[in-house]
Amino acid sequence: MSEKITIYDIAKKLNITAATVSRALNNNPRISDATRKLVMETAASMGYTQNKLALALKSGKSNLVGVIVPYIDTSFFASIIRGIEEALYPEGYNVIICQTHETQEREVETVNTLLNAQVDGILMSVSKSSKDTTHFDHILNKKIPLVFFDRRKNVKGVSSVTIDDFEGGYEATKHLIEQGCKKIAHLSGDWSLEIYKKRFEGYKHALLDHGLEFDDKYLLHVKSDTAAGRAAVDTLMKLDEKPDAIFSSSDFVALGTIQRLQELGFSLPDDFCVVGFSNEPFTQLMELSISSVDQAPHEMGKMAAKVFLDHVSSVGKVKIEQKVELTPHLIIRKSSSKSAVSELAK
Amino acid sequence: MSEKITIYDIAKKLNITAATVSRALNNNPRISDATRKLVMETAASMGYTQNKLALALKSGKSNLVGVIVPYIDTSFFASIIRGIEEALYPEGYNVIICQTHETQEREVETVNTLLNAQVDGILMSVSKSSKDTTHFDHILNKKIPLVFFDRRKNVKGVSSVTIDDFEGGYEATKHLIEQGCKKIAHLSGDWSLEIYKKRFEGYKHALLDHGLEFDDKYLLHVKSDTAAGRAAVDTLMKLDEKPDAIFSSSDFVALGTIQRLQELGFSLPDDFCVVGFSNEPFTQLMELSISSVDQAPHEMGKMAAKVFLDHVSSVGKVKIEQKVELTPHLIIRKSSSKSAVSELAK
DNA sequence: TTGTACGCGTTATCAC
DNA sequence: GTGATAACGCGTACAA
Numbered sequence: 001m002s003e004k005i006t007i008y009d010i011a012k013k014l015n016i017t018a019a020t021v022s023r024a025l026n027n028n029p030r031i032s033d034a035t036r037k038l039v040m041e042t043a044a045s046m047g048y049t050q051n052k053l054a055l056a057l058k059s060g061k062s063n064l065v066g067v068i069v070p071y072i073d074t075s076f077f078a079s080i081i082r083g084i085e086e087a088l089y090p091e092g093y094n095v096i097i098c099q100t101h102e103t104q105e106r107e108v109e110t111v112n113t114l115l116n117a118q119v120d121g122i123l124m125s126v127s128k129s130s131k132d133t134t135h136f137d138h139i140l141n142k143k144i145p146l147v148f149f150d151r152r153k154n155v156k157g158v159s160s161v162t163i164d165d166f167e168g169g170y171e172a173t174k175h176l177i178e179q180g181c182k183k184i185a186h187l188s189g190d191w192s193l194e195i196y197k198k199r200f201e202g203y204k205h206a207l208l209d210h211g212l213e214f215d216d217k218y219l220l221h222v223k224s225d226t227a228a229g230r231a232a233v234d235t236l237m238k239l240d241e242k243p244d245a246i247f248s249s250s251d252f253v254a255l256g257t258i259q260r261l262q263e264l265g266f267s268l269p270d271d272f273c274v275v276g277f278s279n280e281p282f283t284q285l286m287e288l289s290i291s292s293v294d295q296a297p298h299e300m301g302k303m304a305a306k307v308f309l310d311h312v313s314s315v316g317k318v319k320i321e322q323k324v325e326l327t328p329h330l331i332i333r334k335s336s337s338k339s340a341v342s343e344l345a346k
Numbered sequence: 347m348s349e350k351i352t353i354y355d356i357a358k359k360l361n362i363t364a365a366t367v368s369r370a371l372n373n374n375p376r377i378s379d380a381t382r383k384l385v386m387e388t389a390a391s392m393g394y395t396q397n398k399l400a401l402a403l404k405s406g407k408s409n410l411v412g413v414i415v416p417y418i419d420t421s422f423f424a425s426i427i428r429g430i431e432e433a434l435y436p437e438g439y440n441v442i443i444c445q446t447h448e449t450q451e452r453e454v455e456t457v458n459t460l461l462n463a464q465v466d467g468i469l470m471s472v473s474k475s476s477k478d479t480t481h482f483d484h485i486l487n488k489k490i491p492l493v494f495f496d497r498r499k500n501v502k503g504v505s506s507v508t509i510d511d512f513e514g515g516y517e518a519t520k521h522l523i524e525q526g527c528k529k530i531a532h533l534s535g536d537w538s539l540e541i542y543k544k545r546f547e548g549y550k551h552a553l554l555d556h557g558l559e560f561d562d563k564y565l566l567h568v569k570s571d572t573a574a575g576r577a578a579v580d581t582l583m584k585l586d587e588k589p590d591a592i593f594s595s596s597d598f599v600a601l602g603t604i605q606r607l608q609e610l611g612f613s614l615p616d617d618f619c620v621v622g623f624s625n626e627p628f629t630q631l632m633e634l635s636i637s638s639v640d641q642a643p644h645e646m647g648k649m650a651a652k653v654f655l656d657h658v659s660s661v662g663k664v665k666i667e668q669k670v671e672l673t674p675h676l677i678i679r680k681s682s683s684k685s686a687v688s689e690l691a692k
Numbered sequence: 693t694t695g696t697a698c699g700c701g702t703t704a705t706c707a708c
Numbered sequence: 709g710t711g712a713t714a715a716c717g718c719g720t721a722c723a724a
Binding site for chain 2: 049050056060062064071072079086089094095096138281285286287288
Binding site for chain 1: 718720
């Protein structure tokens with residue numbers, strides 16, 4: 001009892017042909033109940049497991065889906081992958097994970113690897129440094145569904161699932177304005193990624209819609225870590241007109257600003273209101289819990305999987321690229337809840 | 347230019363046979379430089395990609411490795427998976443991810459799924475409710491390497507990579523004793539998992555080794571969330587002899603205890619010292635940063651992958667099961683750094 | 693109801 | 709150096 005058992009092994013044991021075994025195992029109607037039962041039982045006793053590779057080779061369908069992310073161990077992407085896995089597993093798909101480490105080189109490499117592995121689809125979030133798009137054409141030329149999530153590129157025929165980053169930026173800024181903040185700084189990221197640009201635009205429009213003017217000096221481009229947030233605070237403090245609120249495109253940056261502001265002796269949220277983006281797990285755990293825009297990554301993953309499934313189920317039919325935009329949800333916590341305003345609300 | 351290109355397509359175009367194309371592509375020595383170059387070029391121009399499924403079927407080697415975890419989106423497991431992926435990718439393996447949701451049922455199911463997918467190995471952390479072990483035998487019967495990480499079961503012939511949980515519990519407790527704590531409570535988890543039992547044993551031995559006695563009333567079994575930590579504090583506060591320190595097997599529980607203790611008006615770390623376990627990302631981000639035992643999940647993943655690679659490279663040779671035990675590292679932060687002791691150290 | 697024969701794409705083993 | 713052929717494990721028309 002060991003090694004790989006094939007339908008030939010069980011056929012030989014029963015003095016029948018492999019075709020019959022195959023039929024019995026697949027509940028083919030054209031087979032007697034007797035042999036079906038017999039085959040089923042001996043298959044189980046011999047410890048037979050179907051070789052999906054052979055099936056995949058024959059059918060041209062591997063039931064493998066590739067997922068490409070910058071890093072797997074950031075809570076945002078991990079949640080998305082969980083959503084994808086949980087939506088695809090019940091449909092019989094297995095998920096292969098690849099990381100790009102934010103480089104174009106690895107992105108191209110992993111795409112080719114997944115193509116070699118004959119995946120039935122690729123779900124991915126493009127890396128920051130991704131500029132060229134010919135590797136996406138490789139995928140499309142092979143008629144393999146490609147779905148972007150969160151970070152997308154404009155490629156014809158490719159569906160995407162994102163959140164409405166404009167809306168997220170708008171809501172966060174609007175909330176700060178409602179808290180009575182007048183001079184709201186915005187810490188943005190690398191604009192080669194659409195998401196940061198759109199969050200900024202939401203921020204800008206919210207200002208204008210509420211009679212505030214947009215001022216260049218309150219816009220900073222920073223990296224996504226706490227150190228960058230601390231440095232940003234120091235930069236802002238050199239201004240003649242210091243801001244009274246900060247909307248950051250990253251929770252880590254937001255945390256850095258809070259740390260630095262508190263070090264400088266400011267009282268939050270009364271002197272400064274801060275809102276972050278992503279609703280990282282830690283934001284709700286802090287003593288001064290941090291307001292943030294939730295991106296519903298689990299839902300995003302499920303939706304990306306659903307879009308893929310729609311694609312495969314609509315072969316032959318007109319398959320139109322889908323651009324799903326999820327609505328972000330601002331979660332208001334202590335870092336932006338001025339006591340004065342809270343009192344008013346009561 | 348589209349659809350799947352096979353070596354037959356390129357053979358036909360060049361009026362040669364598929365075997366020759368295969369040889370050219372695989373740098374077989376018995377081939378002329380002229381045809382090799384010709385094949386290489388036309389292969390590239392036609393957009394040929396090797397079908398690894400066919401290769402896998404023929405060779406019996408899929409270059410797929412299955413990874414099974416309770417949940418993919420906890421920082422600990424996500425880091426492990428990252429470590430695994432980064433160690434396996436350069437060796438030509440792709441990683442398939444499955445989640446058990448902590449149920450035995452899904453664990454058995456995912457194992458069978460991965461076996462069907464013809465994975466070359468399975469790396470897994472068993473689920474809490476996993477009791478039966480026959481599904482592990484299925485794996486071993488097929489001569490497929492199985493490696494446990496973090497959470498293991500005693501199964502003959504199975505390698506494992508864990509951290510020395512006894513050591514972790516011991517060091518954490520010893521540290522608390524050195525801070526001057528005399529009555530150290532321990533919040534443990536479900537003892538059906540070895541890890542929690544061992545952490546407790548480390549705790550107990552550290553007490554005894556330093557002349558403190560172990561007292562039942564300071565040992566509580568709790569779930570792994572902040573609510574459980576809060577509840578545990580309330581339970582401990584009902585004791586006549588209240589503890590002066592808490593060693594928790596979970597960072598989330600530790601956070602809960604800190605929140606509740608502060609609510610009750612205690613000053614930390616002077617009234618209470620708290621140490622957690624896992625070094626979750628948030629522990630270092632809190633205003634009162636939390637001391638914790640780091641499990642080096644990234645390293646653990648890399649090591650699990652390495653153990654697997656050792657297995658496959660030693661086919662035929664005596665392959666002995668490896669029991670790798672990584673050394674945990676206590677990270678001392680504010681939650682257990684008494685100012686008095688700190689002053690003394692200066 | 694069951695057996696026969698073929699093909700999925702690839703490489704390896706023969707021949708030539 | 710290259711061509712022909714078998715084999716990996718499976719499902720399925722076609723024949724019986």
